[in-house]
Amino acid sequence: MKESLRALRFIYSYPLRYRSAMTIATTIMFLGLLGNIAIPLLMRVAINVGVLGGDPQLLLVIAVLVLAAGVVTTALLHLGKRIRFTVASKAVNDLRHDLFGKLTHLGPGETAEASGGRALTRLVSDAVAVRGLTNGGLLELLIQILVTLTMLVAALVIDWRTTLFAVIPMVPVLAVNLTVQLQLQKSFVELKGQFTKMLAGVGESLANINVVKSFGRENAASGRLHKINEEHSARDGQMKRTYSRWEAILNVVGGLPTPIALWIGGTAVVNGRLTVGDLVAVVALIMMFQMSMHMLAMHINGAFRSKVTAQRLLNVIDTADVVTEAAHTRSMPALTGALRAEGLIVDIGSKRVLDGVGIEVAAGESVAVFGPTGSGKSTLLHALARLRDPDGGVVTYDGIDVREFAPAEIRQHVVCLPQRQWIFEGTLAENIAFARPSATDADIARAAEAAGLSHIPLTRRFGASTMDLSAGERQRIGLARVLLVDPDILLLDNPTANLDAETEAALLDTIVRVRRGRTLVIATQQLAVGRHVDRVITLGAVPDADDRSLAHAGTTEKGQAGE
Amino acid sequence: MSESTEAVEDFDDRTARKTLWRAVRRSLPFLKPHAGLMTLATTMAILNSITTIAVMYTVMAGIGHIVIGDLDAISGTAVNLVALVVLENVIRIIYNSAIIKVNERLTVTIRNALVVRLHNVQLSGHVAQASGEWVTKVLFEADRFRRFLSKSVMEIVNSVAWFIAFAVFLLALSPAVALPTLIAIPLMVYVAIWWTRRLRPDTRQQRAEWDQMVGYLNQRIDGLADIRAFGQEKAVLADLDEKSEQYSVVHNRLSRKRLWLSSHLGVSVHIALALLIFFGGLQIIAGNQLGSGFFFQLASGMMPMTWMLLGTNTMMASMGMAQGAALAAGTLAAFALFVKRMLNPVRDLAHQLGETSDVAVSAKRILEVLDLPEEADGGETLPEVQGDLAVEHVSFAYPGGEEVLHDVSLHASPGAHIGIVGTSGAGKSTLMQLLVRLYTPSSGTISIDGHDLAGLSRSSVRTQVLLVTQEAQLFDGTVAENIRFGRPDATDEEVVEATKAIGADEVIAGLRDGYQTRVGERGARLSVGERQLIALARGMLADPRVIILDEAVSSVDPARQRIVLAAIRRLLAGRTAVVVAHWLALVEDLDQVFVIEDGRIVESGAPVELLTAGGRLAELCQVQEGQATGDNTGRDNINV
Known part of the structure; x- marks a missing residue:
């Protein structure tokens, strides 16, 4: 309640x-x-x-x-x-x-x-x-x-006499109506849930249409949706039927005031206590009252x-913010780029994703973080960039606790590029300038060029579903964005995933160029990345996908990616 | 989203009407099985109109009794009224049950029709990309249109039935009462039509703006990670506020116009009431009785049921003795009481007219789905094959697109494993889709054991030629259900056997609930490697003669790569296979490799030869080798 x-x-x-x-x-x-x-x-x-x-x-x-x-x-x-x-x-x-x-x-x-x-x-x-x-x-x-x-x-x-008798049946009507509404609520919630399930089902089936067709299972796939559809409609119908029955009963009881008013009021007119005009007014008011009660029930519903x-x-x-801004923050000095994290603990939902992870990166150093899917590489990057405050442990830039800075200011100095670059409807220039809306056309052109995008005109428009950009080009747009911000520390999340070897090699060259003395941390699964960094770190594999408590960071010698 | 938006904007009135009609005609088969129920509902709607008139009539008569002072008749009237209320609600229950049933069935059949069409559609890039948009079409637009078919159509029938019943009743009763009230009706209809015309463009614009905003929001949600990464939260929020405001302007303009419509209708009702009081009252004062004998004769002929129910005989007798003016006053009063209720159906009809342009948009979107070209089937059934696969001079362009494959020829003898290697965008995926007849070549032929695929039924092709794609697409359900996808009748033992055969049994058994583990929507609860193993087991269980495999071992985490690779080798053993290969280890396994570039085959031959000859394949592999870190990691782990 x-x-x-x-x-x-x-x-x-x-x-x-x-x-x-x-x-x-x-x-x-x-x-x-x-x-x-x-x-x-x-x-x-x-x-x-x-x-x-x-x-x-x-x-x-x-x-x-x-x-x-x-x-x-x-x-x-x-x-x-x-x-x-x-x-x-x-x-x-x-x-x-x-x-x-x-x-x-x-x-x-x-x-x-x-x-x-x-x-x-x-x-x-x-x-x-x-x-x-x-x-x-x-x-x-x-x-x-x-x-x-x-x-x-x-x-x-x-x-008053006519009115009083006439409105008596309305009292139980209102009470029963409220009770019925409360009862129906549960069905209503369930119905909503079923609808959501259906939405997901249709989306999934269509997204997987290739598989469906490959196995010639069109009928089975649509049959599966028919079933969910049937269930939803049946329940919807059931609910409406129940309500319709109740409504009829309530209508009958709720319809009593008019006959009662006519009967009692009519008798009063015959006895000379009321005039015909009075009676008409009372009946009209009671009819309006009935209508009004009906509306009232609807509003309550x-x-x-x-x-x-x-x-x-x-x-x-x-839901609690993943970053809490302190009441008093200090302004950020120019960073050398030294980065350190100690005893990081991160829980997402009920899962412990990081448990006591530490990392130290010297100013201007480049480090690759290896680890299997689910080992917490991305989460580690998020904590390092303060896109998320850890539940335990501390992250420092140049020895200063990141919580002393305003998150908005951190973004000017530390950029963590997600694995999949977001391309929105608009031109290439708009997409790059997104990172710094105040950037001039010249800045944007320079960034695009340096990120290896000179083959795409800056005025080229992308639609909502950008299938016309390759995975490599998407990454380059991300890098162009980074160049506009010009951060001291750059964190990249699996930038070469799903690239063929040639594209990967070219992109890694660009990354090296873009890096230009910044501190760099790359989370990756591609061993090739290891050749382009000073040092490699492995985030321990977690044998059981449900138990992340073993996640542990260890450092290996340059060029040796441990498994 | 944006495409539909444009489409909505250039959707003029005439096209809207035509589209709506076409959609209605198209959905007649959906309605046909429910003709009985629809007729029942219509009958009930008409009966409901008659009952409502009977209620009015009884109240009117009741006031007459009151004026005369007949106490017995007054209580009789009260009892009659109660009986009528019960009758009214019985009718309504029957009406509702019929309509609910029709709705339930219509929703199911329309949605199902759309789902079936989407599953059988000829694949094109567009269909594959916009699954979110299709979902909207299947669920939301279909429901809107269904509401139109059942509810709106019934409401229009209702209103018309009521209008006729009411007009006959009024005219029969007294032209003096009828005329002022009836004047209001054409006025209301005129007002409604006038406003409806003005509402249409705004309705469409509102739909378009809405779609645009939803599309916009969808994109921003997609980009949340980047928005945070670049600290652009404030800028995006400001942008969102602007978009919201833009939508509000259009929405509010539409709301204002709708409000004007309903206010005009509201005033019309009061004009009717004022005319009724004045002219009706004057007539009474002038001594003209409002209730004419003709009406009662008519009533007795028209409504024998009501007649009996009301015990009108006694009433008529007492009416004969009535004092004219007072009785007429009763009639007038009864009308005044009911005037709003009388005009409500007309108002509803006017509102329904206002909605039609909105429904036309839904109709258009549903038709877009129903009009999608269906994949051609039929043709010969492919007999059991050996697996001799030949591609001869094949060129291909997607519908409305440029040619992406040019004169491609390759051949795999039964049991041979051939590879296709090339950079992304070279045309590898397109070629694979042609091989399983998801598309038909623009020119050239693809044949299996000499049977041209184009002349074969697609289902018979796909039972023997299987495409295993790199996305390893799974459905919400258990692991076992997903493995069984290609052969639903397989027993649990067979599922386990197939999994064992590719060496994935341990991995699957190690999941939280083993084979009964739920994989989540699109397999989201599993790792990439686990998803791929399930897809491979699915292929194993389906046991095709020819496998078209888009290998994606590189996206699997290193710990699982060896297992996936082994599984692929076991799956391919003894079958003809076309492998889009990325891994050197796999390339070396193959009997022959075709290097494809810009839709053309630029190199082919045995992998060892090609690698030593130093052509394109050697070049590609060199890049990969150059990138491998350390020499001690073994070839299996080299990302090619």
Whole structure:
């Protein structure tokens, strides 16, 4: 319960950032809905005085007033809704900003864990759920409650007896409705999970289409998806059927107020206690009240569902940053490039990836770190570049603890190039300048040339799926980026993976050129790399993939890569 | 993503309508099996309209009784109303059940149709690259379109049914009440159509902007590591905010227009109400009764069910004695009570019209999938072969692309192992795909034991000629399931045997749950080496005559390389094999090597000869040898 409240509070905090606009919108909409209540009251006068009293002039006045009330009500609702969806858009953008900002503070492992592997969904559809909430959420609920109460009061004032009897059946309806909604929640969550499974299944099957075709297993592969599809649809249908049944029962009970009002009110008219106009007004108000209760249930339902989304989003927000910025940081001096790590311990999720690893690299030295998949090479680089604060141990540059520097400043001096270079939609020049947006065209051209990219024009555009770039060219774009930043320490993560030998040799030459006296650490599996560095280190193999505790760094002589 | 975006932007009204129609026609076969249920739902929708009118009518009559002061009839009316509410909900349950069932089946059949098409499609670079985009098409667009087919279509039927029932009722009851209300209806329809036209371009633009933003976000998530590595978090966030704002502008413009539509409709309802009060009231004052005898005759003819249910006989008798004006006031009041409810279906119809351009976009995307060329099958069945593989003068260009293979010829006698060596982009992968008939050559022939592949059924080719790719693609499931992929009927023993045969049994048995270990999505929970061993075991179990192997031993960590290499050797033993080789140790094993460059074979011969002759192969291998570190690591570990 406490968790749910927290989740809802979190979601609502976004629209509530625009408190004054939301207050104005809410007030305007409340007034607008009150205008709706004016209409039955006007009808009452029209029938009592205009029709039964035979006063055509009054009828004209009432007709004009009804029209005026209608126009004013519509105008107020229009204005209120307009303010509200503008705020909603802003709230969604804010949330998306915060979520993405959060992701930039997480490592890949944490991103996958926090978002259930679906970071995009969190950023896109889940963030949009906030729009729905702002448009029809908490404030709508509040207005609806207020308006519903006003309707009830107006009806009670005209005739309390009729009203009271008529609304009695609504009490159990509301209670049962809430219970049913709570019950359905679980199914709703399961359904979402199944949908995600289906998404993954289709994606996987299509990504592996080559294998499917090679074995001539198209039917089996699509059959597998049919099964997931069937299950999802069946459950979805089941849930809707259950709800539909409940809804019918609730509708029957919820439909009782009108007959009750007609019966009790009608008797009162016959007894002379009420006029026909009064009765019409009461019945109209009760009908509106019923409608209002229905909307109320819908809003409550919406709030329940959004809680699930909210909790997922909170999951992302709650994940601890992999780097914590100290309150007071010192400005970074020019580094000589001496790099040292001691007793590094890193846990990702429940896995210990590094356990007491140490490394020392002298200023201007180049070192290759060997080790099998999963031995923690990348994680070590991340810790060295302070892309991640270790759970234990310390990293120093020139003997100063890296935690004393601001992460943003470290990036100007230390660059850790990931294994797969990210190429985004845009020109080659834009892609290189990404590393330092202030770079001049001349800087970019120089960097591209030095990284061995002169055969690609800087104005060449890349699409979203860049199949037209070879793995080697991608690495060169990364190196051009490095040149723009001109760091003191350069860390490369498996730069020559999946390259054929010729490309690898050429790339290694470029790396040597780009390095130019910087301290260099290369994590790699390619023995060829060893020839290009001063020293080789092996990060111990871990016999059991689940047990990383044996990870240990040892140093071997130059040129001897131990296994 | 970007491609669809452009496509959406130049999607004009006419094309949208045509596309929607084409999609609807195309999906008629999906709807056909549910014709019975759809008819049932339609019937229920019509009955529902009639019941709603019966409710109005009963309330109206009830007010009449109240005016007359007939207490018995008043309680009768209350009971009738309760009965009607029950009836209304019974109808609704039947309607809902039918619609839910139809929805369930439609969702399944449409999605399945798309999935099947995507699996049987003629491969092209585009299909292989954009799997994320296809997923969106299969799931999201299909659901949107399905909603249109079932929900929107039913709602339109509903609205029309209601409109007819209501108009007949009103006119029969009293033109004085009918006219002011009926004036509002064309007004509403006009307003709806006027706004719908203006909504369409914005709807499309919103979809396009949305796709663009999703594509943008997708790319940024992809680049998170680099964004952090270069400390560009702030710059990217600022950029994201700009993109969000850009989308918001379009989204808000659309929302504003939608709001205007609904406000205009709202005012129309009030115009109807005001006209009703004024003209209806005037008529009553002038002494014209609103309820005419004609209506009751009509009602008795039209709705015998309702008739009995309501016990209208007694009511009619009492009506005869009614004081005209007061009774008319009751009628007027009843209408005033129901005017909103009466016009709601018209409003819904207007909203549905507004949605159609959105659905047209979905329809277009679904058609893009359904229109993909399906891989041609049929042809002769390939008999059991010896494995004599001949490629003669083959040239090939991808659909719409430049020629990537030029006049390639090679031959492997049964049981021979030939190698293809070349730098990346030389055309090796393309050649392999041609060999298993994933594509058909633009010119030249590929034959096995003299049978031209182009004339054979693809399934019969693929049972005897198997492609084992370097990506070692796995599916979420257990190790055993993945090994069994090529031969689903294989027993557990056979799975283990195949794994043992390639010498991978120990590695697999050493996994957390052995053969029952779940590999995760695309095999993510296993190392590269483990994934490759599973792919090799899968090939072993499938036991083809010819193997086309894209070897990728170099991406395996050194600890496992020897095991993978041994597994490859065992898999190839006794079969004809075409190996795209990267490792010197493997190259030396082969009977003959073809060096391919820029889509042409530039050198061929026995590897030892080629290496000593000092041609292109020797050059390639020299680079590799030069790169190897230390002399004591043994040839197996030299990365070629």
